[in-house]
Amino acid sequence: MKSYHVSVQSRGTIALPADLRRRHHLDEPGAQVRIVETEDGSIELQPMLPVPADQRWFWTERWQAMEREADEDVAAGRVSQAMDVDEFLEHIRQIRDD
Numbered sequence: 582m583k584s585y586h587v588s589v590q591s592r593g594t595i596a597l598p599a600d601l602r603r604r605h606h607l608d609e610p611g612a613q614v615r616i617v618e619t620e621d622g623s624i625e626l627q628p629m630l631p632v633p634a635d636q637r638w639f640w641t642e643r644w645q646a647m648e649r650e651a652d653e654d655v656a657a658g659r660v661s662q663a664m665d666v667d668e669f670l671e672h673i674r675q676i677r678d679d
Contacts, residue, residue, distance in 0.1 A: 597626075606630055 605628040663669035
C-alpha cells in the first residue's frame with residue numbers, strides 16, 4: 582500500500598500525485614473522486630470514471646464506427662433474425678456457401 586502526503590489548500594482543494602492520477606485514470610476528462618467518510622473517521626477517496634475501465638473498449642472510435650454501421654444496417658433492413666441456434670447456423674452456412 583502506498584502512502585502520500587498532500588496539502589489541503591485554503592479552499593479545500595488537494596492535488597493528487599501524477600502517478601496516482603495516471604494509475605487510476607483520474608487524468609482523463611470527466612474523471613471524478615468520491616469522498617467517503619467511514620465510521621472510524623477515516624476519509625477514503627474512490628476514483629469514479631464516467632465509463633468503467635473494463636467497458637472503455639466500447640467507446641473507442643473503432644468500436645463506435647462498427648456500432649454506427651450496425652445501426653445503419655438495422656435501419657435499412659439488412660438484418661435477419663433466427664428463431665433458434667439451428668436456424669442461425671443454417672443461415673451462416675448459406676452465407677458461407679454463396
